[in-house]
Amino acid sequence: MAEYKLTTPLTDDDVIQLRAGDVVLLSGVIYSARDAAHKKLCELLETGKAPPFKLQGAVIYYVDPSPAPPDRPIGSAGPTTSYRMDFFAPRVYSYGLKASIGKGKRNGETRKAMRDYKAVYFGAAGGAGALLSSSIVESQVIAFDELGPEAIREMKVKDFPVLVINDAHGGELYAAPDLKAAGAE
Amino acid sequence: MRTIQIKDITEAVADMCMKAGAELPGDVYARLQQAKEKETSPTAREILRQLLENADMAKKTRLPLCQDCGIAVLFVEVGDDVRIEGGNIREAVNAGVRKGYAEGYLRKSVCDPFTRANTGDNTPAVIHFDAVPGDKLRIVFLAKGGGCENMSRVTMLAPAQGWEGVKRFVINRVADAGANPCPPTIVGVGVGGAFDRAAELAEKALTRRLDDIHPNPDIAAKEKELETALNKLGVGPMGLGGETTVLGVKIAAEPCHLACLPLAVNIQCHSHRRKEVVL
Ligand code: SF4
Numbered sequence: 311m312a313e314y315k316l317t318t319p320l321t322d323d324d325v326i327q328l329r330a331g332d333v334v335l336l337s338g339v340i341y342s343a344r345d346a347a348h349k350k351l352c353e354l355l356e357t358g359k360a361p362p363f364k365l366q367g368a369v370i371y372y373v374d375p376s377p378a379p380p381d382r383p384i385g386s387a388g389p390t391t392s393y394r395m396d397f398f399a400p401r402v403y404s405y406g407l408k409a410s411i412g413k414g415k416r417n418g419e420t421r422k423a424m425r426d427y428k429a430v431y432f433g434a435a436g437g438a439g440a441l442l443s444s445s446i447v448e449s450q451v452i453a454f455d456e457l458g459p460e461a462i463r464e465m466k467v468k469d470f471p472v473l474v475i476n477d478a479h480g481g482e483l484y485a486a487p488d489l490k491a492a493g494a495e
Numbered sequence: 496m497r498t499i500q501i502k503d504i505t506e507a508v509a510d511m512c513m514k515a516g517a518e519l520p521g522d523v524y525a526r527l528q529q530a531k532e533k534e535t536s537p538t539a540r541e542i543l544r545q546l547l548e549n550a551d552m553a554k555k556t557r558l559p560l561c562q563d564c565g566i567a568v569l570f571v572e573v574g575d576d577v578r579i580e581g582g583n584i585r586e587a588v589n590a591g592v593r594k595g596y597a598e599g600y601l602r603k604s605v606c607d608p609f610t611r612a613n614t615g616d617n618t619p620a621v622i623h624f625d626a627v628p629g630d631k632l633r634i635v636f637l638a639k640g641g642g643c644e645n646m647s648r649v650t651m652l653a654p655a656q657g658w659e660g661v662k663r664f665v666i667n668r669v670a671d672a673g674a675n676p677c678p679p680t681i682v683g684v685g686v687g688g689a690f691d692r693a694a695e696l697a698e699k700a701l702t703r704r705l706d707d708i709h710p711n712p713d714i715a716a717k718e719k720e721l722e723t724a725l726n727k728l729g730v731g732p733m734g735l736g737g738e739t740t741v742l743g744v745k746i747a748a749e750p751c752h753l754a755c756l757p758l759a760v761n762i763q764c765h766s767h768r769r770k771e772v773v774l
Contacts, residue, residue: 494666
């Protein structure tokens with residue numbers, strides 16, 4: 311388990327060195343998007359229109375923060391469950407996305423897309439939204455305003471802590487549950 | 496007869512929403528601490544450390560513990576000798592949720608099931624009313640986040656499957672849920688009643704404190720048995736392995752039809768927003 315400090319946008323070299331289990335402190339700009347925003351993003355890509363931010367080298371964070379109190383750049387901001395984005399993720403990775411951040415297992419197609427396009431999947435601590443928000447220094451909505459809390463945000467992060475769950479070589483950190491030990495095989 | 500003013504109900508509910516959003520219950524915090532001491536995997540210990548730090552930070556800054564502040568679920572027990580004055584109790588509870596989620600900077604996550612349009616104020620809440628003896632009004636609030644809610648299930652077992660069948664179903668559910676519901680989780684198990692009632696029982700089981708012991712020794716033993724089995728799954732904090740897959744198991748059981756064995760599993764994440772008030 312190595313530790314890396316990476317700055318966005320990520321390059322192929324940044325990503326290829328990573329292995330499942332590595333700790334990464336991310337800095338730079340990342341973008342928030344979840345179900346509804348992914349649907350819209352894919353509609354734009356399908357019709358040949360430009361996405362609201364450059365996908366090449368980008369990092370997408372599956373998050374939908376709570377409202378920002380007056381004295382903070384953002385509210386609580388932890389990861390949402392990633393499998394719901396698997397409907398769209400392979401397509402988005404094919405346009406150059408280098409990493410997504412979320413929680414929970416990805417499906418086979420998304421894992422394949424990460425191998426094919428040299429990309430990774432990071433996990434952040436689910437349910438630690440208050441703590442994670444302290445690594446986000448700026449946040450502003452840049453697209454799909456009409457989606458309310460699900461709009462796409464551009465967020466500036468400093469040493470945002472993530473773990474490599476799926477690397478670009480097919481490695482995965484999640485282990486299969488031991489049904490036998492639990493007596494339910 | 497005791498009279499309770501409707502506006503006091505609204506205020507109490509608003510206050511519960513705000514407090515629950517930012518303050519992890521003491522019994523849950525204590526369980527996380529115990530789990531951290533027990534874990535041998537450095538990753539599991541680090542995740543648990545982050546969850547405890549998150550709880551400390553939320554308490555201090557009043558930021559929500561989790562950005563998903565949940566759909567509001569309330570259990571309202573109205574004493575027979577209580578008279579409510581000044582309006583409708585369901586509206587009063589919803590008004591409290593509206594106020595609490597707005598003033599507490601909590602995320603509004605309730606939407607139309609088909610158009611997905613957000614209702615804008617986190618209402619309607621899910622409200623379970625019950626009539627009980629006495630002159631008190633007791634309200635328990637739970638916030639149910641989407642991640643763990645999506646991993647919950649209701650099933651109708653065959654009576655012949657019995658306790659072994661119940662166990663097998665619960666263990667497989669928690670195993671399949673993996674990292675999705677933000678483990679370590681708290682598992683509410685509803686057994687009996689009818690299809691709908693089992694789900695309500697599973698949810699109601701989650702209103703109990705983690706450190707309380709079921710008054711029926713047989714059920715108390717079953718809770719322990721399931722907890723031990725689930726913690727052998729090795730899912731662990733955040734699904735990254737470890738001895739802490741669940742913080743507790745709570746069972747609620749009731750008689751059911753002789754041809755049925757209704758079973759519901761309600762998974763609640765470690766961010767167990769739970770609050771109680773007695774008026
Ligand atoms: S499952 Fe719970 S802790 Fe995890 S994101 Fe949802 S509400 Fe938050």
